[in-house]
Amino acid sequence: MLGQKKWKSVLLLLIAVMVLSITAIPGGNAYAMNVWGIYKEAQQLEAKGKYTEAIAKYKIIAAEFVKTQQYGNASNIYRNIGADYSILGKYDDAVASWDLEALYAGKVGQTQISIAAKRKADALRSSAQLFVETEAAKLGNTNYHQAIFEPKNGALIGAYAELDPKVHNAKTSNPFYTEGFPQLTGKKHAAYLLYFTYGNPLSSLKSHIEEARANGTALQLGIQPIKGLNQVQDDAYLHQFAQEIADAGIPIFVRFANEMNGDWVPWNGNPKLYIEKFRLVANVIHKTAPDSAAMVWAPGQIPEYNIEDYYPGDAYVDWVGVSLYTIFNPTLDPLKKGEDRSSHLDKFDLIYKLYADRKPVFISEGGVSYMYPEKLQDKTAWSSYQLKQFYMTLPMVYPKVKGVFYFDSNHDASNRVKYYMLSANAKLLEAYKQSIASPFYLSTVGDESPIAYRKISGATVEASTQKVSAYVKSWTPILSKVTYEIGGKVVAATTQLPWKASINFAVYKGKSITVVVKAYDSNGKLATTQKVPVTVK
Template sequence: MVLIMAILMLVAAPFQSEEVQAASVWTVYKDAQKLEARGKYKEAIAKYKQIAPVFVKDKEYGNAAQMYRRIGDCYKGLKQYDNAVVNWDLEADYSGKANQTQISIAAKRKANMLRSTAKLYVEQQAGQGTTYKGTKFVPANGALIGAYAEMDKKVNDPKQGKYFTKQFPVMTGKKHAAYLLYFNYGSDPVLLAKHLERAEASGTALQIGVQPIHGLEQVKDDAYLRNFARMIGDTEVPVFLRFANEMNGGWVKWNGDPKKYIEKFRLVAKVFREEAKDNVAMVWAPGANPTYTIESYYPGDAYVDWVGVSLYSIFDPSLDPLKQGEDRSSHLDKFDYIYKLYGDRKPVFISEGGVSYMYPEKRQDKTSWAVYKMQEFYASLPMVYPKVKGVFWFDSNGNATERIKYYMLSANSRLLQAYKDAVANPFYLSSIGEKASVSYKQINNSTINAGKLKVSAYVKTWAPTLSKVTYKIGGLTVATTSAPPWKAEVDFRPYKGKKIELSIQAYDSSGKLVTTQKVKVTVK
């Protein structure tokens, strides 16, 4: 009778979690489950919120994570996605404390797919920028554009006299600063000679992805390695030497032994610096995932000149938290981990990447999705990650892994046009030694000048694509724009000397308002 009365008192005081006794927690949990199953999400949330703090207090973090997952799921049922995100973030935090790494990663991924954010920027003349003293080929402002185009016969067919160094700029409407090639360690370096000649003739750099396909044991300080380094060093071509990339992934033979990997990377760096010297920059480039193994493979600042990352998006609805067959992930956000980890220490860049225009498992065309993700990525990258120093597009289709890839620009006219428009941005540089003339300043909760300013925004919501964004001040619409980076000119002169709140309203592809994000600024 006493236990029943305790439970009744608990239900009557849903937010007084300190009154929940350990013996009654699971009874309340079962009641909450029943309510959730009947679609009574508000009532279920109240009960889950009673018992989650009890688990936290008792340091039962795994159980606490489970409660916050349930709360998030209930908010999802109510279509209150911002509240769902808050609780899935808590699920990620507490499952991490419980050493449930994979659950934590999945919870954070789920939260990020429904997270709504807006960052507001003003365009300005480029300042001094970041050059990373002593590091080769780094633009002060802007990012070098590059591509892997060897497999695209539209631009590269040696039998027909076509070479990507000449034809890729024709197809895309802009000279590219560098091209990616792959080279199997142990092969004759002479195989690279023609590529080096063409790169020198066209005034472009090369990123050479050196892959020890027979394992790290084959890499030694011997005549082969030194001859290879001397051959590269005898040219005038700037070379980004990317040794054994994506080492953090189980799909490569050089994964699994970080200590040995570091030893071999340092060896290659040492030999190339002794034999090739000034025209080679050493690139260390993991894959974007898995993130939890990346740092264990880092060779050290003394051996790494540039940090790259492989960054791909292939349509995948299996992770849609709303189970609506959508891919709500952000291609741009995948760069965040590497950028924040190394961007202050080393020049960082996307050493290869792309957005696939097909859903391979279903052979469904996803061009509209891919075009939007590409457009958003190239438009937002200069604002959100201003220290990025290069971007290489993987211009190829293939079946090298379990998922067929569709990135080839010449095979999709809409994707090609989107790419042309994207790299036309003056932030993207055609040659080493150039510097971008524009930069962007984030103005969330900051001070701006009273004038007509060019504003842009990075807006992310649970909607996979957006059709327009409006800017409002004091309830009045001051600008409407229809494509990332949501650029518009806003006259701030009427607000001189005031603190104002600028509302950023985003609409999905059907024209429905999906989020309103507010940014406070002081106009001087």
């Protein structure tokens, strides 16, 4: 038997040997030498440009980390795998890897890493949704909330236009935007946005109200309590203001203290007080002008985390709006190629999911900038595509949307010009004209759309010739062509958003089929292939 001191010496020696034979992967715990060896081999393969071989090595390590529940290290390895796949141009595989990075980072509470990984994945994620055009009457009240001024189907088009000198002369009122903007865009608009300082009399907008009445348009008042929420009281001013709205003789959307979730407005920061004041205004407006005004609650699209904190409640809100802007931003491009791969349309998703089943939802103001302001780079092709995709696809993906207001201005707040003005960019103007030409977009409060859309992805389609459209998203920000294949044969091809084509489904009656959607980038190269299951009735 070894003595106690000798035994301790042997034990310490064994521990020392074990320590020397163990190392750690950055950001994680210690692992056996063979795991570290595989990791180093993967890095060496990357250095030689052998990314496929490196991925194979990384996958061995990742599987081991998941097996042993070392999720932090698993997340790190999947980040590397995704990066290597992106270098190889295998973007679907990169997306799958970054999804796993997000998953395992979340398991160990690495929230910011998880969010960043999800953002990378979403930027490159490819998808396709198919829709068929149908008669709106067939949908009945499916998309209807029975709210004031709400069409059963279709979206009112509106704009903020008084700062566009081509359509409005503030000094002479010739032209006035109610006439000038339709002339510019080729279509009458149902409503116009005006900003209004709380505490002023509505009579200060007399000319705007008269022009709106004469032209059969509504107004959206962006009411701003500049002096803070405590300025809003149950007093003579509020009741007089409500009476002026009732007497105006036009439909008025009362958008009180919008973008309250953002720290750039003085009414941000106290959700309880905000809700109290919104409810006060809503109660007075609803009592005094029940047939003349809709109370609009409209946060900004960002930040998202606190939007619901400010919701006043269904009894006080008639419509839910959102400020929705996109300015070219390449800083989040996971491929580091100076592209903005986000979708302006997708930014509407959260508001829609939260409130569209309860209230009519709309874009109360928004646009896509045609310049990258930080670099003063022209991004007209990108913005025109984003704008067309947004307006043309919105009725399909978000059928309960009931209005869209375009921000027609080159706004210079905060010393950062934001370039949205249609009259200043002929291509963007043409994109807008094409976008709003659809009969889904309504020119007058009280109009109804004759058409609607029904999603057929993973659902059924009638066995006849159908007008098919699609929302196709891919890693490339601009697509140039989409083809539809069934049974290995191309049945339709189109080069124009929203990828509309006529397909005869009669020959597939009673069958479950797969529609293969192929999308091509701006250079005509295949960007993604998506398989969409459809059952033909």
